[in-house]
Amino acid sequence: MAQNYDQICVSDTDLSDNQFVSVSELTAVVHPHQVDEGDTVRLTCVSGCPEQADIMWMREGLPVNTTVFQATKKDAGRYYCAVYQQDSARSASVALTVLYAPTGVFLSVSPAGTVNAGSTVTFTCSSDANPSVTQTGYSLFKDGKLVHSGQNFIISDIHPSQTGQYHCIAWNGIRWRGSSLVKSLGIHLEVQYPPMNITVSVNPERAVEGSSINLTCSCEANTAADTYTWYRRTLSDSSSTPVQVGSGKMLSLVFMMELHSGLYFCNVRTSFGENNSTEVLLAMPESPHDRNLLPILAGTGVCLSAVVLLMGLLLFRKTRKSTLSQKTAVDLRPGVRKSNSDPNAVYANITMLPLSPLLQLLRGIHIKM
Known part of the structure; x- marks a missing residue:
């Protein structure tokens, strides 16, 4: 010019x-x-x-x-x-235009630091560059893996699995010192959540009367648990209100007894919430004596029934014979008119007593004496 x-x-x-x-x-x-x-x-x-x-x-x-x-x-x-x-x-005057790769690449997170699970979190990447970085020139990474392309990224319901180290990269096509990609400093995002995946382990697994049983509560949480509380429901009424039976990460039953049987669970509480484990059954197994007692009693009952039935049949036969003998003696007394026409007249005046329903049922049973 x-x-x-x-x-x-x-x-x-x-x-x-x-x-x-x-x-x-x-x-x-x-x-x-x-x-x-x-x-x-x-x-x-x-x-x-x-x-x-x-x-x-x-x-x-x-x-x-x-x-x-x-x-x-x-x-x-x-x-x-x-x-x-x-x-x-x-x-x-004459203008000098200098094109340069992104500098001052910065990642901001709102809210920053520690957030509660379920919160909304916004990531924003910014830089100084000529030409300016376009939307597609920004990329967001978590623990080294690409999670989003663009300057802004919003998570409306953040999950504990999204805890990690984040950084962004800016690109505008200009190389500087051998590189055209410039990344921000990393930001650690911590997602706090209530205890989850709570489990109860029993050692030993088989409860024996008089033995020592330990129940241990384990959970997944990113902060130390403030309290562990143990509860038990009775086996007779699983819908009943649970009764607190102990506290601490481990519950020890020094001498196992029948009264200790029930459904156990633990409650874990942190500053971000609380949750319960699933219930586990702790019960005394049946002893061999208890298992054999029922068939013995059943067999005894069958034998007693057979004896009573046999005695009833014998008594019935004896009573019947006695009745027939008495009838015959009465008919053969002097002065009693005999029938000349029927040689079997001695049975003519015998009247059969009606059979009871029970005897009618047993009539077809023949017992050899």
């Missing part, structure tokens, strides 16, 4: 003689006028003086110490040249 000035150029004569040379123009040249950071820039000032005058360079009103340099983003701006100590005799 060039601009005409009615300027003066100091000659070799003594200034006291007031002899000057007229200058028609000064032209500032910045080459190249657009560079990537790190490229070399040259400043050249062309004047119309017959002899080279002392020239100075200015950038945004500040003096420039060298006319050949490697550009940084701070060197961007408008340049002009002027005759030394005669700033009014200067060229038109």
Whole structure:
């Protein structure tokens, strides 16, 4: 670019003689006028003086110490040249544009630090770059793995599994010192949550009367548990209100008894909430004596029933024979009229007593004596 000035150029004569040379123009040249950071820039000032005058360079009103340099983003701006100590005799300004990779890449998290599970968390990545980083030029990583592309990322219902180390990367296509990707410092996000996956282990697994039993409560939590509380429900009524039976991570039953049987569970409480384990059954096994007692009693009952039935049959037969004998004796007494027509008349007047329903049922049973 060039601009005409009615300027003066100091000659070799003594200034006291007031002899000057007229200058028609000064032209500032910045080459190249657009560079990537790190490229070399040259400043050249062309004047119309017959002899080279002392020239100075200015950038945004500040003096420039060298006319050949490697550009940084701070060197961007408008340049002009002027005759030394005669700033009014200067060229038109020329712009130098410096393109540079993202710097000051920064990841912000809101809320920061520690958050509760279920909260909403916003990640925002920012940078200083020329040209500016576009939305697609930002990437968010968790523990080294890509989780999102874009400048902003919102998690509306954060989960404990999203605890980790986060950082973002910015890219605008400009390389600097061999790299075009610049990443932010890492930020650790901690997601607090109530105790979860609570389990109860029993040792030994088989309860024996008189033995020692230990119940241990374990859980998954990112903060130490404040309290462990043990509860038991009775086997006779599993819907009953549980009764507190102990506290601490381990519950010990020194001498196992039948009254210790029941459904056990532990409650774990932290500063972020509480949860219960599933219930575990602790019961005394049946002893061999108890298992054999029922068939013995059943067999005894069958035998007693058979004996009673047999005695009833014998009593019935005996009673029947006695009745028949008495009837026969009565019919054969003197004076009793005999029947000449029927040789079996001795049975003619015998009247059979009606059988009871029980005897009718047993009538078909024949017992050999």
